[in-house]
Amino acid sequence: xxxxxxxxxxxxxxxxxxxxxxxxxxxxxxxxxxxxxxxxxxxxxxxxxxxxxxxxxxxxxxxxxxxxxxxxxxxxxxxxxxxxxxxxxxxxxxxxxxxxxxxxxxxxxxxxxxxxxxxxxxxxxxxxxxxxxxxxxxxxxxxxxxxxxxxxxxxxxxxxxxxxxxxxxxxxxxxxxxxxxxxxxxxxxxxxxxxxxxxxxxxxxxxxxxxxxxxxxx
Amino acid sequence: xxxxxxxxxxxxxxxxxxxxxxxxxxxxxxxxxxxxxxxxxxxxxxxxxxxxxxxxxxxxxxxxxxxxxxxxxxxxxxxxxxxxxxxxxxxxxxxxxxxxxxxxxxxxxxxxxxxxxxxxxxxxxxxxxxxxxxxxxxxxxxxxxxxxxxxxxxxxxxxxxxxxxxxxxxxxxxxxxxxxxxxxxxxxxxxxxxxxxxxxxxxxxxxxxxxxxxxxxx
Numbered sequence: 344x345x346x347x348x349x350x351x352x353x354x355x356x357x358x359x360x361x362x363x364x365x366x367x368x369x370x371x372x373x374x375x376x377x378x379x380x381x382x383x384x385x386x387x388x389x390x391x392x393x394x395x396x397x398x399x400x401x402x403x404x405x406x407x408x409x410x411x412x413x414x415x416x417x418x419x420x421x422x423x424x425x426x427x428x429x430x431x432x433x434x435x436x437x438x439x440x441x442x443x444x445x446x447x448x449x450x451x452x453x454x455x456x457x458x459x460x461x462x463x464x465x466x467x468x469x470x471x472x473x474x475x476x477x478x479x480x481x482x483x484x485x486x487x488x489x490x491x492x493x494x495x496x497x498x499x500x501x502x503x504x505x506x507x508x509x510x511x512x513x514x515x516x517x518x519x520x521x522x523x524x525x526x527x528x529x530x531x532x533x534x535x536x537x538x539x540x541x542x543x544x545x546x547x548x549x550x551x552x553x554x555x556x557x558x559x560x561x
Numbered sequence: 562x563x564x565x566x567x568x569x570x571x572x573x574x575x576x577x578x579x580x581x582x583x584x585x586x587x588x589x590x591x592x593x594x595x596x597x598x599x600x601x602x603x604x605x606x607x608x609x610x611x612x613x614x615x616x617x618x619x620x621x622x623x624x625x626x627x628x629x630x631x632x633x634x635x636x637x638x639x640x641x642x643x644x645x646x647x648x649x650x651x652x653x654x655x656x657x658x659x660x661x662x663x664x665x666x667x668x669x670x671x672x673x674x675x676x677x678x679x680x681x682x683x684x685x686x687x688x689x690x691x692x693x694x695x696x697x698x699x700x701x702x703x704x705x706x707x708x709x710x711x712x713x714x715x716x717x718x719x720x721x722x723x724x725x726x727x728x729x730x731x732x733x734x735x736x737x738x739x740x741x742x743x744x745x746x747x748x749x750x751x752x753x754x755x756x757x758x759x760x761x762x763x764x765x766x767x768x769x770x771x772x773x774x775x776x777x778x779x
Contacts, residue, residue: 402628406621410670434711440669443709447665451658452628480708487701491661491693493652 345369346499347453348462349445350391350399352384354524354544355464355502357391358514362501363462364395365517371456373449374401377438378408380416380423381530381540390523402448414438416528423528425537433472433539436528442475446484446498453496460497461488468507468543478503507543508550515551522556534558563587564717565671566680567663568609568617570602572742572762573682573720575609576732580719581680582613583735589674591667592619595656596626598634598641599748599758608741620666632656634746641746643755651690651757654746660693664702664716671714678715679706686725686761696721725761726768733769740774752776 346363350356350372363370372392374385385401392399411417415424417438424432446463453461469476485498502510514521526544527534534541534557548555564581568574568590581588590610592603603619610617629635633642635656642650664681671679687694703716720728732739744762745752752759752775766773 400628403624404622404666406624407666407669410618410620410673412673437710438669439672440665440709443705444662444665444669447658447662448622448625451625451656451662454657455628455630474711475709477708480705483701483705483708487661487698487705490695490698490701491658492655493692 344460345456345458346371346460346462347449347456347458348372349449349464350374350388351464352386352388352391352525353464354514354519354521354526354547355466355507355510356388357521357524358510358517358519359462359464359502360391360395360397361517361519362513364397371398371400371452371458373452374399375445375448376401376403376405377411377417377441377444378405379438380419381525381528383530384525387523387525391520400452402452404444404448407444411439423538426539427542428468428472428539430539436539437473440475442473442480443484450488450491450496454492454494457494458496460499462499462501464502464510465500466502466505466507466510472539476503506550507547511547511551515553520556524557562678563589563674563676564678564680565589565591565667565674565676567591567593567667567682568606569682570604570606570609570743571682572732572737572739572744572765573684573725573728574606575739575742576728576735576737577680577682577720578609578613578615579735579737580731582615589616589618589670589676591670592617593663593666594619594621594623595629595635595659595662596623597656598637599743599746601748602743605741605743609738618670620670622662622666625662629657641756644757645760646686646690646757648757654757655691658693660691660698661702668706668709668714672710672712675712676714678717680717680719682720682728683718684720684723684725684728690757694721724768725765729765729769733771738774742775
């Protein structure tokens, strides 16, 4: 099974990388650069690919960034909100149409390479904040990918009904080196510990019953 | 009604521009540069916007081009096939996932600008060659656009069940300056007259019962 994976460098897509490799898939990983504030995540993704001998390419969509206004993650004039994911301010972190343009661009690569499927690590914890992480969005995009080319591509989001804690537990089973993943939205030298993404990461490790190895490092 | 239109510079999207303006829409036009062989079409699109006072932006996705292998329109190692659209060789002109990545990127702009709808000029003549011009693809993408953001975006492809001849007739009614549109896939100084796109354009003008003003110019 040839699978193209969108690898952000966060813990969810990193776990999915290890999951697909454990299933014996032939995996190519794709990162997307949209000049995200937390672009540091792509360095983590590259390192995960290097140690696993996985082909890694970055699609440079940085020219879109000037158009992605209003989100703290693509518009540097908007500060990253601090707090938990269930707070309304957290919607400021939503990048306009991010998952669709990442899927569409990585899907073009997958089709050109005649891959069987395109995978991404959306999970249920994101649903309340990110509309493009909802199962019905994945379903609509899945239908579009079945139709977009004479070579039909299967969209695969196996964590869509799992919480981030569930994903973290799965990552622990797969021995994912979580110290090589990046989550913080501020994207500084070390995680800020205050943004929604940091809060959610911390909660996921609590669910998995282990400490975050990244926090031990910094 | 605020509408973001994907304007290629071809005769279909040019007609749609005039149609939307005639309906009183507030239109922003978006071109997508994927290093298409026939990039000349974007110059036509820019000129159409200039004369209509329409905001025009080009999304630079040229970094994708190295990944869009196997198509004569994005991979210069593949020559443009000559002949009619109903010939199997014409599938060489299909750019992997082109409509999805154009829609996704322009959709991001539309969402950031809080537009009501995103329009593109796919028509039924393309269905036999381009899978991403089929009504069921538009329907799936329409559903994805309703779900991709808390601000719901309507996808609008009003020509999807019209032939190119029908679109050309509509353009004549709207006085579209077809001499400022570009169709030829070879993208030379003047249309080659031999590629599938040139053949289809010629047939459309025959249906509309007028000569092609571009051919009179060159």
